[in-house]
Every structure is written in structure tokens, then in C-alpha cells.
Amino acid sequence: MNYRHAFHAGNFADVMKHAVLALVIASLKRKDTPFFALDTHAGIGAYDLEAPQADKTGEYLNGIARVLDADQPPADLEPYLAVVRGWNSGGSLRRYPGSPELVRGLMRPQDRMALVELHPEDVETLRARFHGDRRVGVHHLDGYTAAKGLLPPLERRGLVLMDPPFEVKNEFDRLLAALRRTRKLWPTGIILAWYPIKGREPVDGFLQAVADDGGPESLAAELLLRPAQDPFKLNGSGLLIINPPWQLRESLERLLPWLASIMAPATGFSTVRQVIAEKTLG
Template sequence: MLAYRHAFHAGNHADVIKHLVLSEVLRYMGEKDKAYTVVDTHAGAGGYALDGRYAQKNAEHLGGIAALYNRKDLPEPLRQYVQLVREFNQDGPLKQYPGSPAIAYMLMREVDRLRCYELHPTDQRILASYLDERPNTQVLLQDGFAALKSELPPPSRRGVVLIDPPYEIKADYGKVIATLREALQRFADGTIAIWYPQLQTVESAQLVQRLKASAEPVAKKGWLHVRLTVAQADERGFGMMGSGMFVVNPPFVLHDKLAECLPTLVDTLGQYDGANYLLEQQTA
């Protein structure tokens, strides 16, 4: 687990779909005056140098944010997401990519609470330094899976949980399901966003159905599932084909916002003729 560094993958197609969803959820939360809490269970370093040796190893951002960064014809939700990345680069050339805590920092208000959990000591120190001046913020060197129950329900009864482990070990899949169930027991109307990789493994293939089965009896506002498939597995069946987000108690506007953006993402980020997307929703 501690070997994983998101810097190798920063700004790739998976970050694009993840952070598009996250930014739309947070924009919606900010429309009401009442404060809310964001809990990021696998927060990372907060920002990543795209010209650094980690990001340059596979240059995954070229098939992600770099393909969108200078486009002038993007749908509005996608344009707003790209604008956040531009602001992180001070409206200059694309050299840095914001992680989920940075996206949250840019969209949250001072009254809103931010709780970030990260197990890699170096990334935790970098993130703590980045968020040092933000009020109502804690950056903790702890297991986000285990710690989440202590955060729920949040004081204002308004909250967003982001769960996006690396899934480098199969146990993460079971932990995601168990964490979702426990979170909904404590906070049945909270918005819980779960990222997952699209792989040719049994665990990946079964995860969404298991998430649906866990959410449907409890979630007060149903669920939304979006998946972006951009690539094919290699001849051995290895490689990430795409990724998805499963959002429990989603904002009612999220479905239409994503439907507006997904054709553009397929056209721009797709790496083969069969690139596609899936968008489905169940309302309570």
C-alpha cells in the first residue's frame, strides 16, 4: 500500500472523470449557506508536478488533462473543471495537476470542514504543508477506511465522502464495500463518491453490482454510476481500460451535467474506436 504514489498517474483519464464528478458535487454543496464537511479517505499529496520524473515515466496526463487543457469548445461543466486546473497553474502552461484535496480547497468556503487521510508519510507531509493555512482543516497520517466512522455524521449533517484507494491489493475492494455500508448506517443521506478502476478482474467486474446492492436499501436519494472506457486491455488482459465513479445520494443535477460532457470525453480521450461511456442512475 505504501509503495503507491499517485504522482505516476496524475492528470490521466481516471483523474479527469474523478475530478469532474467531485467538482460538480462540491459546486452543488456550496449553493446552500449551511456549512458542509468533505472527508477524503485517500488524499495523496494534493498536487503533482507533471514535468517531474514520476509523472514523466508514463506521461499519462497526455491522454487526460493535457488533451483538454487548451480546448475552447468544451461543455460548461468540463470547462469549469479545466479552469480549476488552469488556476492551479496560475493560468499558465500545464505543469502541475491538482489532486482531490486541492480541488476541494479551491471550491470550498472557509466555514466548510475538510478532513484528509493519507498513509504515505511523504505525501501526508506535502499535503499538510499545502493546506496549512486553510481553516477547519485536518490532514491525518491514518488509514482513511478505519477513520471514516469517526467523522460521520458530520456536525452540520451535510457532507461529502470521497473514497478512492489504489486497489493495488484485492482487499481494497472488500474494504470499499464494508466502508460504504458502515458510512450509510451512520449517515444515510450523505453523498459518498467512490472511484474504481475498470480492469479485467473478477473484483473490478463485480464491484459496481456490490455497491448497488449496498446502497439501494439505505441511501435516501439513490445512486448514480458513470464509467468512461478509453482503452483496451493488452493481449494478456492487463491494463486499465477506464474507470468509473459510483455516487450515493448524488446531487439531482449531476446526471445531466455528466451527460453533457461524456461524449466529448470519449471523443477526446478515447484511445480506440470502441471507446465508450456508461451513465445510469436510480432515484430513491
């Protein structure tokens, strides 16, 4: 309950996570039928980059600021950048849309979203922000257990974003348990689960546990600023993607190396690897 994302908004991990989220939504919009999005750790929805918290760390300067300044970003980045630019129409970078506002910026009238937040102040900020938008529900719940009451959705198509704060030692265990519940309730839903990369051992243990569980096709996409050799630094950002949309892997293999070259030109790199293979008939 101590974590506040305002200190980290727009950093390299946000850029990677939100760019992939936007690609997944773009894939869902290829069909006219509605989709449902569940954000289990929603935060406050959007962030002021001129506020003391963001100014204190300046993390966005090596994240979204670098991306916006870069020449010829790949087309795969456009769904994400279109929303970010819309929040900064004056030309200078002042605001950053968190995942709730990013999804809202990409939703259609027929789509629906549920936002879950446990922090008592943040959930009230969310309620005020989304008041009057009938497509959006805000819930004061523990994000790890929210799936039980909110899934499966009537729409049958859609995604779950799990973006926990990782402020306790057993966070990977809690995330794994939540993934198991979510997959059981909504086997066909797309799941994006974010994880920090400090040392390799806890990450590899988590991904191996996912693989051992079996289930639908799953990818692990990772963007690293440097090799994961110092367990006390945030060296990289990872996303486990369950039920990845068609051609998402190809998009990631174009997008992530470009992001690494922009945000860590000398030391950055990325990987996309299969955690669980796609099942084939026959």
C-alpha cells in the same frame, strides 16, 4: 503502501473523477449553509507534471493536456477547469491539483475539509501544504476506517471521496466494507467511490453487492478508453455515486461522452447507469 499517484497525476481517470467531484461541490454550493468534505486517500494534494515521475509515464498528456487543448469544452467542465487553469496561470501545463487542492479551490470560508492519508511521507507533505488553513484537518489514518472517527460531521451536508489505490487483490471487498460503514454513519452524505475498470467481472460483482445491500439512490458512471477485455490494462475509470445531487445524472450524460471523444477518439465510450433507484413516496 507502494502506490504513488505522482506517476499518474492528470491522467484520464483523474480528469473524469475530479470533473465529477467539482460538479458535486458546485451543487453543494447552491445553498449558503456550509458543507464538509472527507477525502479518505488524499495523497500529497498537488503534483508537479515536470517532475521525473510524471515525465516518466506522460499519462497526463492523454488526460488533462488533451482536455485543455480542446475547443469549446462543455459548461459542466468549467468548475473543474477553473481550478486547473488557476494552477497554471502562466499558460503552460506544469502543475495538477489533486483532489485536496481541487476541493480547497472550490470551498468557501464557511466550508470544511478533512484529509486522510496513511503513507507517512505523504501525510507530512499534506500537513505542510495545508498548514495555517483552519478549514482543513489532516489525519494520519487508514482511509478505510477513518469514517468512524470523522463522521457524521456537524455540518450535516457534504461528501466523502474514496479513491483507494487498488494495489491489493481484495481492494473491492475493502471498499465495499468501508461504504457500508460510511452509509451507516452518514446516511444522507454524498459518497463518491472510485474504482478501476480492467476486466468487467470484479466491477460488476462490486456493483451488484452494492445493489443487493440496498439503500439510497446510487449511480455508476464509467468512462472507458476501450472495451474492458484485457484484465491487465487500465481500460476505464468508474465512480459509484451514492445520494447523487439533483440533476447530476443529466450533467454526466453530457460530460462523459465528450471526455471519451477527446481522450480516446476512436474507441472511447461512457455509461451512466442506475445501481439503486431513487425511493419514491406512495
